[in-house]
Amino acid sequence: MGLTQRIHAFAKLGSFLDQFKTTGYQKVTSLDLNTSFYDKFVQKIESASHYNGWFTKDNMLFAIEQWAAALQQTNLEEWLSRYAIPEVTPKKVGVIMAGNIPLVGFHDFLCVLISGHHIIVKQSSNDAPLLPLISKILIAIDKDFENKIAFTEDRMNDFDAIIATGSNNTARYFEYYFKDVPSIIRKNRNSVAILTGEETPEQLHQLGEDIFRYYGLGCRSVSKLFVPKDYDFDKFFKSIYLYHDIIEGNKYANNYDYNKAVYLMSDFKLLENGFLILKEDTSYSSPIGTLFYEKYDELDELLQQLQADEEKIQCIVGNQDIDKQVKFGQTQTPQLIDYADGVDTIEFLIKIQ
Template identity: 40%
Template sequence: MTFDERLNAFIKLGEELRNISESQMDEWYFRATSFNNWFTRESVKQSVDAIGQMLEAEKLIKWTDHYPKQDDTHKVVGLVMAGNIPLVGFHDFLSVLISGHKVMAKISSQDPFLIQQVSNMLVEIAPAFDERITLTKEQIRGFDAVIATGSDNSARYFHQYFGKYPHIIRKNRTSVAVVTGNETEEEIKAIGQDMFQYYGLGCRNVSKVFFPEGYDFNPFIQTMESFDQLRDHHKWVNNYDYNKSIFLVNGDEHFDSGAFLLKESKQWVSPISVIFYEFYKNEEDLNTKLESNQALIQCVVGKDVRFIMPGEAQKPELWDYADGVDTMKFLTEL
């Protein structure tokens, strides 16, 4: 396949995903949630819609114009995919194929169905992709390079197993929000979306908020009442009840919205149903906290031009690379 053939296939895939029928979305949800109870119809639709928008022709062309365009190579790139949110490994899948390499992906047991369906759609559009895509639940072998995503613990294993190959290995990261006290109610709600979309399970979900000293939490928590539907999910409620009981038994001060818990902490990654917060004295103090912990942060949400605007954390562009590592540069230089 030429580069243009691959590009046009993904443009067509985007069109089909943007026009997927409600009945097909229902089927995808029912199949996907059987592997991962955290997946809801809304979260599956959000992921499919986000990928459909990601694959718009103008965006794909803008993205790929920054890299060499090559015909198919004989190199095989192994992927170890996560399954914390629907289709979370799609960007790596796209990057490997559009750069001309073959994909050999170990798909997550928590999300094996959706990536297979999207792959099937792509092969139907461009049958030449069939021999360039291998999806398996088994251990992968026979690759030339690897991109692996997992926890800090699994990353240590990845380094041992994949260290001798060209690789990108991603570990735990989380996202944070910066509140100034001048946000509108809609902007606070948008930060809530960044916290609670996908039940906070993604690395681009805000798990910690920085507030200015003296901040009044009451309006913030009242605004977050619009997310009370979190209590409709039994797994979320189980985590909420458990963490609340721990805080009460230990005498830990916290705010309780009735749907989530807000607790002051120096830690960065909060448990499910809990949002950590920390105060900052001034901009210099805030910058020090953020800069000294860059290795832990996926993205920062806030009104400052340096940050991602509230409500946009789960809408990365093609060039917003996980962990700040340019995946396409890595792939085109293999």
């Protein structure tokens, strides 16, 4: 099974996924895959929130829509043209996936299979329903994938390499348990935004997408703002007001109310607008319904601080010309070349051959 064949299969998968958009379902009657899989896929999307209340239909469709766009033939070819991917005996790669946002482990799934290896998937129970069905669709597209994909709920064994994503605590376990095999071990990361006060209302509105998409649960979700000493938050609050309906979600509202009560009882100084709490805090990771902020004097000093903390940071949103820079509103639309933690997964997979 050559690289061209694998690219073609994932591009066809992308065509199937392209029927499921945030604007609504757009069934293409000419797709043969639809006979076996269209209704099942819709059912998985519609029922996802019953298993995980954070996985709303809108967030499920948003994630699917991003992958449909990424899995275009030209995108896949351009991405992989950067590498010399040899055709050798495949290795077994275990992938331990997080479950914080829908299809969070799909990029690793894609990388392992597109590079010619076999994958053993251990999913989080929080994000279990969709990937097994996608695997069946991929196998229906090309039966050569049938013996290349396995799922397990047990402890990983019989593998040649590991890609594992978890918390800082679980990462220590992963590093010890998988110390004798090639591995990528990912830890907690958060994303931040640097504001100068010169942002347009449109940029601040787009920042709301970076903050609220997936309820802020992704490592690419902005969980902290850096602002000048004299920053006026009124402009920020006005620009993000259109996201106010997020408070209608029970799980989000419960977290918002709980955190607000805890902060008020602790006499913390807060800013809030009825659906988002702003709290001054030096931490990078803020709880649901809360956005931390920190004031800075000199931008150059702040950039030095962020450079020193680079292992804690996934993305930096703003108008500065720096590494990890992402435009306003773009944190949740990464490209194929945007690897988690900045570790090139394809290069890693090539080297284990």
